[in-house]
Amino acid sequence: MVWWKASSVGHDINPDLASERASPSFSVETLINIVDGGVEVTRLRRSVVSEINKDPVFSREYLYFKTPSERYESAVRNTFHLKNKIKSLGWDEDGPEIEYVYRALGGEVGLNIHKVFIKTLSTLGTDEQIAKWLPLASNYQIIGTYAQTELGHGTYLRGLETTATFDPTTQEFIIDTPQITATKWWPGDLGKTCTHAVVLAQLHTKGKAHGMHPFIVQVRSLRDHTPLPGITVGDIGPKMAFEHIDNGYLMMRSIRIPKENMLSRYCEVLPDGSYIKRGSDKINYFTMIHVRVSLLRGEVLESLMKACTISIRYSAVRRQSELKPGDREPKILDYQTQQQKLFPLLASCYAIVFTVKHVANVYNDVYKEIRMDNFNSLPQLHALTAGMKAFATEVCSGGVEVCRRACGGHGYSLYSGLPTLYTKVIASCTYEGENTVLYLQTARFLVKCFAGAQSGKPVPPDVSYLSSPLSSGCQATTHSDFRNPEVYLKAFEHRVYRLVASAATKIESLVLSGVEPYMAWNNNSVELVKASMAHIHYLTVKVFISSLNSLSNQPEIKTVLKRLCDLYALHGIFTSAGDFLQHGYLSGKQLDMVTTAYLGLLAEIRKDAVLLVDAFDYTDYELLSALGSYDGNVYHNLLEWARKNPESKKVSPVYENYLKPYLQSNQSKL
């Protein structure tokens, strides 16, 4: 088997993996279509992945051996090659194919922030600005980045320190990073690539500050790519992953740019320095939401789906220790402890697949409303996407690491594919809004809704539980009662209600006792974060259940996904038992039943586990994992890969310089 080929079909399948696929209880192909969102989607995705895979320029063969510089170069090469390929294949640059291209290449593409530059220009520029800059950017005659985050300032945008001061005598803005903490830091494509940047800066005109605005600033010469006078620009250096991206820093010392370089669709500075705001800039807010929605599937969920594929296939091949005395070493997937690591994550993949679809639907509905100038649902959408971003990035990045460790020593080798998945996905907990900050934003929405519900106001559908009468306790009497979705959904509802109510009540009573509101909020923020998590957790269970209902014409698949839904919910109760017990909603005995039902499900899911990851339909080319290949020939892959190590063919100076003098001294003794 040549491990980096698209698929190993046609080669011998490891019998330990073949046996897992021998008698499926459901059609894997149908489940693939469900995960994708339709037969047509599957067809398109496969054709795109196959096009990419068969193109030798896109070879991923030596990816794990490359230095950061080599990674950067090949990502840029991929970008330009892709541009030509898209044209020659007649794909649309904004078409559905592009998502699958990224999937196939594992994101190993450069100039991504150049696209953000174009998007920002198109959204925030006037028609004249778009007419001037867009063709240049689209043809790479200029390359842009988006420079917002600063060395001393991240998620809190009001704290940014870069200034843009209008000088009416010359009709210019003076852009300045007044101190070290104002240095722009992190923008992708800035370190070595871009010529221009949209710089976010505090606008000052006529002695007044007007908050953050976007300005186009040229940073490098178009003639020879050297930094322009007054500009200090460079690469911020090595990171935990994303070696292929040249994240950069940028200092600007009194850089003068023409007045026309302020992106002015929603606000403008007149020649005399007066400031005018026009229209609503709530749409900017919406852009941020859009980014969060789209990264969930593309970056975050994909990582966990791949990690589950790799670790579950490997666990069906790896044999270790003794279970039944005298028997052959069992597959490690037969150990309850291994099942308990991997199956709840498998279930989480499906829960998040369905929830991401749900979030996308809500997003599209609200988008339609907003285009009719109805912003009523924006707070709910914001709370949903902020909380879901935090929840999904934590479940997925934590989960990838559990998968990696579940592969033992081999999970520590880059060949497993798992370290790279982890070091990349973990960044998503911080970028596009730090998770704790996001959870607290969702919490603010929940507390507000709770207060509304207390005073009899209607609440948005996602938090309808806040105005329903609270049931006093769970009615389950046997462990099989806990396989009833109504039973566990009610438990999740009760839990989140209690957590929201408790935090809101504590804050209220502190404020009534004279504590300043900001202090009351801060002193309850640990519990507010908990309430937000519980809210999203509840939503994912709810969406999973309702997604099952749409599968009535696929009874076999419904049966197997129902098991995963049960597992997802019961694992949640098992691991956060305190929340369910504290107010007596569950009794200790009922928690015992939950435990029995939960552990019993692990054994039930065991037989379908490999098929359930096969349904994610990753090719070997995409997985790039010696442990996760479709044919399961893991040891062969590991050894072949080690022998291909280009490093091993180089002569290390270590032998000549350090070892030889010792080894050759006094050899007579041997």
Added chain:
Amino acid sequence: MVWWKASSVGHDINPDLASERASPSFSVETLINIVDGGVEVTRLRRSVVSEINKDPVFSREYLYFKTPSERYESAVRNTFHLKNKIKSLGWDEDGPEIEYVYRALGGEVGLNIHKVFIKTLSTLGTDEQIAKWLPLASNYQIIGTYAQTELGHGTYLRGLETTATFDPTTQEFIIDTPQITATKWWPGDLGKTCTHAVVLAQLHTKGKAHGMHPFIVQVRSLRDHTPLPGITVGDIGPKMAFEHIDNGYLMMRSIRIPKENMLSRYCEVLPDGSYIKRGSDKINYFTMIHVRVSLLRGEVLESLMKACTISIRYSAVRRQSELKPGDREPKILDYQTQQQKLFPLLASCYAIVFTVKHVANVYNDVYKEIRMDNFNSLPQLHALTAGMKAFATEVCSGGVEVCRRACGGHGYSLYSGLPTLYTKVIASCTYEGENTVLYLQTARFLVKCFAGAQSGKPVPPDVSYLSSPLSSGCQATTHSDFRNPEVYLKAFEHRVYRLVASAATKIESLVLSGVEPYMAWNNNSVELVKASMAHIHYLTVKVFISSLNSLSNQPEIKTVLKRLCDLYALHGIFTSAGDFLQHGYLSGKQLDMVTTAYLGLLAEIRKDAVLLVDAFDYTDYELLSALGSYDGNVYHNLLEWARKNPESKKVSPVYENYLKPYLQSNQSKL
């Protein structure tokens, strides 16, 4: 400030950090001595670190920029330079200085498994074997490794497949890796360095198998370092960390070695092929325990202590968002959510500092007994060290990652020092025994002790709770009651008792109902792991409390450490609340009190937090972190480091090859 210097003392301290140190409530220096284990230890440690730091050969300046090959080379260079330095300074190769050398160099030293080779030889070799091989190895005239783990086999040693078959006609052993899964895989120093290996192989003689035995096999020529005939050897390739170590693979095709190459202190093959065992080989077992004990402090705990130092100092300097409306952005350390991430980890450092001392004491006591051929305490020591290894590696590696994420975007930069700490320490969850396997070994001890206690037998001191009468419920009536160590220790005792009893009872009743014991065990293994964790958790609380009692002559320090002890325990209850509620030991109301006490402690510890990490006494040279330097000039450090990036001085071919043609097309438009 030049960031990689040993200490920034003498430079300007960031006022935000200076203010944290302005009015200490205790002597940091005294606490440093307590953590070290005495004034003399502190003195010695500092003098060693200072010697290493001032030696230019040991410069760590460009560590984060180095390729794996460069890391390997400098680790080997360090090793040989260190050998000479130790000699010239008159240190003992096995003396206490060596631990501090490793600490100072962050483990960036090569040929570590060569030392294991020497240790194995000295322990398992006969006097003649030692006389022959030890001088060669000590003078690096040969370089050895220890080859145990195989491609298909890890923690379960009985599964190893490499064979050593005795051939009486030639008085040789034939060493063979009969199939791909038998390939030796992972040994350090094997990939590019060693000439010899102690190979662990299944001994076959006279048609009978005798289990694993150690054999000295030469793998590379002493003349030119090429692999010997029949040997295939190489580097296993890139890993998540440990780039400086050449982990390797080794295949042996019917390699013949003289009979004298079997290490024969405890067993021997006679010329006619008869197999003789002599003495007890329990001592081997003890070696494994020794390794686990020593890695706890050196590799595992140090990582969390460094990560806490970096993240807490940074959190006292980083300002973000708005707390009180209109005020300056607050230090992020003032947010409850940030405190809740970092302070329980700070408390865990101290809990583990004390527990590691305790484990070392137990180890030394048992060692004395064993030297008098009394092996009675070995099972208890094994259970303690196996469980503690699993517990500490999980707390510390998980904790390092929490610290890293608590530093936001900058925690993702290698300059923070945190990614490197994480990717290294996480390996400890797998090496020297996979944690789940270790927890289950401890569980077997607990279940056995439980059965003993039920039938009235005496139990070892660590599990005395199994034979004490169980109190029916917690007596606390206010949140301040939970600041009483007796109160929370009892809660931990009750929790572990319940978990052990529950798992043991379930297994017993399954077996009584006819289920095979191995199956009953496997079906309860999730709960058995939980019980083991709870047991070690309980021990750490108990040891922390008793360590406080020895501080009566240091009342200020006792006060501040008592707060950490309370926090450590209450955080444990808060995060595993289900275990304490399920059987009614705590009521829901009492859990509310725990929460109040726990959150209140965060605010109390806030003022001492920086001093408590200063007491770990890491120099900037050791931390190698732009965020964690003693002077707190984090932004200056980050920027200076970025500008030093050797990569940024190289001309990337990307501009000429890819960007220039586009950027220079049709420039008339600009």
